[in-house]
Amino acid sequence: MSASQALAPPLTATRDWDLADRHRYGDESAFRELYDRFAPMVYNLCLRLSGDPSRAQDLSQEVFLRVFKGLPRYRGGSSLKTWIYSIALNHCRGRLGRRGLELTDWNEEDWSRGPADPARGPEGDLLARDGERRVAAALLTLPVRFREAVVLRDLEGLSYEEIAAVLRVRTGTVRSRIARGRERLRHLLESKA
Amino acid sequence: MRSHLATKRLSAYIDDELHDRELRLVESHISECSACRDRLHGLRLVVGELQRVPAAETPPTLAASIATEAGMRWGPGGPPVDRLLGRRGLALLRDMIQLSAITAGAMGIIAMLAAYGAAQDASRTTRETAAGEPAPAMPALDTAALHALAPGVAAAGEPESDESDRGRLDGDDPVASPVEVDLVVEAPAREQSSDVGEVGEDAGLRGALPGTE
Numbered sequence: 001m002s003a004s005q006a007l008a009p010p011l012t013a014t015r016d017w018d019l020a021d022r023h024r025y026g027d028e029s030a031f032r033e034l035y036d037r038f039a040p041m042v043y044n045l046c047l048r049l050s051g052d053p054s055r056a057q058d059l060s061q062e063v064f065l066r067v068f069k070g071l072p073r074y075r076g077g078s079s080l081k082t083w084i085y086s087i088a089l090n091h092c093r094g095r096l097g098r099r100g101l102e103l104t105d106w107n108e109e110d111w112s113r114g115p116a117d118p119a120r121g122p123e124g125d126l127l128a129r130d131g132e133r134r135v136a137a138a139l140l141t142l143p144v145r146f147r148e149a150v151v152l153r154d155l156e157g158l159s160y161e162e163i164a165a166v167l168r169v170r171t172g173t174v175r176s177r178i179a180r181g182r183e184r185l186r187h188l189l190e191s192k193a
Numbered sequence: 194m195r196s197h198l199a200t201k202r203l204s205a206y207i208d209d210e211l212h213d214r215e216l217r218l219v220e221s222h223i224s225e226c227s228a229c230r231d232r233l234h235g236l237r238l239v240v241g242e243l244q245r246v247p248a249a250e251t252p253p254t255l256a257a258s259i260a261t262e263a264g265m266r267w268g269p270g271g272p273p274v275d276r277l278l279g280r281r282g283l284a285l286l287r288d289m290i291q292l293s294a295i296t297a298g299a300m301g302i303i304a305m306l307a308a309y310g311a312a313q314d315a316s317r318t319t320r321e322t323a324a325g326e327p328a329p330a331m332p333a334l335d336t337a338a339l340h341a342l343a344p345g346v347a348a349a350g351e352p353e354s355d356e357s358d359r360g361r362l363d364g365d366d367p368v369a370s371p372v373e374v375d376l377v378v379e380a381p382a383r384e385q386s387s388d389v390g391e392v393g394e395d396a397g398l399r400g401a402l403p404g405t406e
Contacts, residue, residue, distance in 0.1 A: 028265050035256060043251045057252050064259045135242045153208070154243035160210050179204035186235045189242070 016080035024072045031068060038081070039064075041156060042088050048151045049092045051140050059095060063088045078165055085158070085166040089148065138188045146181030153178050198222050198229045206233070207240055 022030035042063050047056035066087050074083060139147060152158045152166060153174075163174045198219060205211050206219045223230045259265075 031263070031265065032256075035259065039251045039255065040248055043255065044248050047249050053249070053252070056249075057255055060251075060255055061259050061262065065262055068259075068263045131242060132246045135239075136246055139243070150243065154240055155246060155248075160205075160208070175205050175210065176201050178208075179199075179201035182204055182236050182239050183200045185239045185243075189239060190235065 013076055013079065016074075017076045019080065020071050020074040020076070023068075031071070034067070034071075034080070035064060038084050041081070042084065045085065045088050045151065045156065046092055048136075048139070048155060049089075049144075049148070050096060059088075059092055062095070063091050066091060079162075082162055082165045085152070085156075085162075086168075089166060093144075134189065134192065135185070138185055138192075141188065142181050142184055146177050146184065149174055149177035150181035150185070154182075197226065197232075200232070200236070203229065203233045203236055207237055 019030050019034055023034070039060070043056055043060045046059040046063065047053060050056050050059060063084075067084055070087065074080070078086075139150065142150065148167065149163060152163045153160075158166070160171050160174050160178075163178075164171045167174065169177075202211070202215060202219055206216070211219060223233055
């Protein structure tokens with residue numbers, strides 16, 4: 001979870017509804033607020049599913065335009081976070097297709113764009129980044145259904161219930177997909193070590 | 194042969210997503226089974242590495258491109274007006290604009306009513322002048338003439354009574370003199386217009402206020 005996400009106040013159902021309502025009545029600042037809150041999450045999901053920063057930017061833009069159009073119809077049945085994740089995930093699936101999601105050209109340089117950690121020092125930072133790239137590359141080799149679950153859980157920090165709502169599957173299925181995704185990663189990383 | 198724990202149980206154990214009974218089972222098993230303990234350790238390493246992967250920074254041009262496509266005025270940093278006023282300031286400005294619109298509407302109605310009254314006065318003066326009579330003040334009404342034209346009015350002797358009102362309405366009788374009918378009808382017509390103006394104003398405010406919330 002990024003620092004900005006950690007500092008953001010929790011989104012309650014009331015706040016979600018208030019944001020959608022303000023957007024419905026033409027308050028442009030409401031959509032800006034929504035963008036600031038969810039852009040990192042949408043962009044990172046698109047990046048981790050497409051594996052291409054340029055493609056991820058296009059996908060993110062399309063996702064937000066769909067959110068912009070769909071927000072007046074948001075009725076608060078799920079949290080805004082879950083609702084937007086569902087839109088993003090479905091959009092990526094539709095645009096990339098199963099082949100596009102699984103056969104991705106991966107540029108390791110593009111994965112780790114986070115700021116360097118001064119506490120690790122230059123050498124430690126290099127090693128850490130190398131490890132991050134290795135994990136990220138391994139992640140992209142996972143079958144889509146496992147990758148989606150692992151990304152939502154371990155990189156985006158969603159709960160099992162939230163993932164079940166986003167993927168529209170049962171919690172037991174989520175548990176199984178996360179476990180199988182992690183197990184495959186463990187084998188992959190141990191074989192490369 | 195000893196059985197081992199399913200990976201999904203070990204994985205859910207890491208996420209603290211096990212029910213009490215399962216939790217006890219897993220903890221009891223891994224305290225005795227080194228193979229499952231090793232697998233759990235391996236899974237924990239994977240989860241740790243995944244969680245250390247930093248979030249990619251959102252491209253700085255993304256906000257502007259979305260705003261352009263959506264036809265909005267904001268780019269990076271939010272709409273200019275929002276930046277200047279903040280959310281509370283923006284809401285206050287919106288309320289002030291709505292209140293100004295309501296006030297302007299009410300003033301417009303009052304001005305129209307005043308103009309209508311003035312036009313009526315001018316018309317009456319013109320007709321009276323044309324008939325060669327001075328424009329009389331209300332208390333100087335010729336009750337004898339009224340009696341001749343509308344007996345009910347003079348008999349009552351009280352211009353404000355119900356009978357008087359009926360007499361005024363009777364003044365619409367085409368037989369009556371146009372000058373005197375105008376004189377009698379004019380006063381209540383103005384009061385009525387004024388009342389309508391006030392009611393209209395109040396109704397306008399009542400109708401507009403919920404929309405401002």
